[in-house]
Amino acid sequence: MPQIDDKLAPIYEQVVRRNAGEPEFHQAVREVLESLGRVVAKRPDYLEDALIERLCEPERQIIFRVPWTDDKGQVQINRGFRVQFSSAMGPYKGGLRFHPSVNVGIIKFLGFEQIFKNALTGLPIGGGKGGSDFDPKGRSDGEVMRFCQSFMTELYRHLGEYTDVPAGDIGVGGREIGYMFGQYKRLTNRYEAGVLTGKGLFYGGSLARTEATGYGNTYFTRAMLQTGGEDFDGKTTVVSGSGNVAIYTIEKVQSYGGKVIACSDSSGYIVDENGLDLDLIKEIKEVRRGRIGEYVRLKGQGYFVKSGEGSIWDVPCQVAMPSATQNELTGKDAAKLVKNGVQAVGEGANMPSTPEAIRTFQQAGVKFGPGKAANAGGVATSALEMQQNASRDRWSFEQTEARLATIMRDIHDSCYETAEEFGAPGDYVIGANIAGFIRVAEPMRAFGVI
Ligand code: NDP
Numbered sequence: 191m192p193q194i195d196d197k198l199a200p201i202y203e204q205v206v207r208r209n210a211g212e213p214e215f216h217q218a219v220r221e222v223l224e225s226l227g228r229v230v231a232k233r234p235d236y237l238e239d240a241l242i243e244r245l246c247e248p249e250r251q252i253i254f255r256v257p258w259t260d261d262k263g264q265v266q267i268n269r270g271f272r273v274q275f276s277s278a279m280g281p282y283k284g285g286l287r288f289h290p291s292v293n294v295g296i297i298k299f300l301g302f303e304q305i306f307k308n309a310l311t312g313l314p315i316g317g318g319k320g321g322s323d324f325d326p327k328g329r330s331d332g333e334v335m336r337f338c339q340s341f342m343t344e345l346y347r348h349l350g351e352y353t354d355v356p357a358g359d360i361g362v363g364g365r366e367i368g369y370m371f372g373q374y375k376r377l378t379n380r381y382e383a384g385v386l387t388g389k390g391l392f393y394g395g396s397l398a399r400t401e402a403t404g405y406g407n408t409y410f411t412r413a414m415l416q417t418g419g420e421d422f423d424g425k426t427t428v429v430s431g432s433g434n435v436a437i438y439t440i441e442k443v444q445s446y447g448g449k450v451i452a453c454s455d456s457s458g459y460i461v462d463e464n465g466l467d468l469d470l471i472k473e474i475k476e477v478r479r480g481r482i483g484e485y486v487r488l489k490g491q492g493y494f495v496k497s498g499e500g501s502i503w504d505v506p507c508q509v510a511m512p513s514a515t516q517n518e519l520t521g522k523d524a525a526k527l528v529k530n531g532v533q534a535v536g537e538g539a540n541m542p543s544t545p546e547a548i549r550t551f552q553q554a555g556v557k558f559g560p561g562k563a564a565n566a567g568g569v570a571t572s573a574l575e576m577q578q579n580a581s582r583d584r585w586s587f588e589q590t591e592a593r594l595a596t597i598m599r600d601i602h603d604s605c606y607e608t609a610e611e612f613g614a615p616g617d618y619v620i621g622a623n624i625a626g627f628i629r630v631a632e633p634m635r636a637f638g639v640i
């Protein structure tokens with residue numbers, strides 16, 4: 191098991207003490223600290239002025255009540271969060287998640303990861319994350335609108351195109367961003383397009399933002415495969431989830447000739463050995479907001495395995511792209527994937543593989559792309575949306591996608607080269623953590639103790 195360097199261990203202990211009951215946050219910090227031992231061995235100056243301790247403590251955490259009225263006239267109460275983690279690189283930037291499992295520890299782990307991810311893009315964006323324990327499932331458009339308006343009625347005072355710029359994440363897509371942007375505009379009496387990203391194409395959104403996370407992970411995973419002279423062509427691929435990230439991952443993998451045979455949602459997973467029919471999946475998930483199991487009935491082929499009766503990672507594949515949620519791929523799943531001959535794993539979700547799973551992949555020589563590098567295409571394209579808004583311009587799909595492809599190639603190369611430089615060739619986890627850290631540490635030092 192990788193260890194935290196003696197000099198960094200007290201930092202981890204303090205994080206655990208200060209943030210009791212937040213295991214996902216501890217997990218995210220631990221992984222970064224395990225990598226940073228190699229940095230402080232070469233550059234002990236990074237231990238000065240409690241720089242790493244400061245990086246582990248959010249600059250600001252906002253928790254608020256979100257009251258709203260449901261369709262029956264009943265008042266409902268949810269909890270809203272925004273963790274403004276680090277503004278060393280630029281305005282806080284990161285998505286909003288609406289899911290019943292959301293709590294402050296989940297938002298903190300996501301905000302912490304976002305700092306390094308955003309730094310890796312090379313664009314001027316800090317790290318933050320937010321959301322609510324609101325569950326949009328089964329709610330009418332009117333209920334979702336009233337919730338979003340109430341949520342924004344508190345959050346707006348903490349936002350701004352130079353301050354904090356949210357976007358989507360689980361449970362937050364174009365519909366929710368539209369309602370929140372409308373309420374922000376109304377409350378502030380400003381058409382401040384750059385305050386949110388993932389907007390609709392008719393009011394300042396960027397072409398290719400919807401596709402960006404899935405496409406970006408596919409570019410990243412392809413770059414990893416290419417280091418071994420391989421490509422997606424003809425490779426059996428499994429993508430978990432069937433939301434924004436999963437759908438556009440499947441689309442891009444298919445365009446490279448990969449055969450995607452399985453995907454999932456929280457109710458279970460489907461397998462279609464002929465290759466998934468993506469148009470049908472888009473119809474079920476994007477238009478009807480339905481359940482993935484409907485695929486089997488509508489298509490008349492394939493099979494469905496209910497959640498709890500098996501794992502999607504039991505399905506043999508050469509490439510695995512977990513794109514649902516944190517810790518969805520366990521050590522046991524990883525062992526199964528390795529046994530079945532997996533060659534590459536590209537994380538579309540944030541922290542979907544447990545530490546045991548990562549270890550299993552790396553020990554088996556599987557190319558493993560951690561989320562903070564592999565899924566950075568979404569936030570990178572959000573930054574391109576901010577550029578378009580700031581210059582009151584609108585780029586073509588091709589121009590935006592070309593920038594995304596270059597950014598993902600650069601992220602891949604900088605992780606790869608940093609891992610070599612720090613004595614861990616092929617280890618993209620170490621490469622991503624160290625390359626991201628150095629980019630954030632430099633401005634932090636320049637600013638002094640703040
Ligand atoms: P969506 O809400 O569009 O889709 C989420 C998918 O994952 C759904 O299929 C959902 O199933 C499934 N899922 C979510 N939570 C759980 C759970 N607890 N157990 C089982 N299945 C679950 O979200 P996104 O596609 O945007 O996000 C997916 C992942 O990608 C998240 O980890 C997110 O943080 C990450 N990500 C997203 C980016 C973006 O730009 N959107 C950028 C970078 C990372 P169901 O519909 O049944 O709930």
Ligand code: 2IT
Nearest residue numbers: 284285357359568569572
């Ligand atoms: O996890 C992520 O990077 C996102 N949900 C996207 C964040 C953004 O600001 O586009």
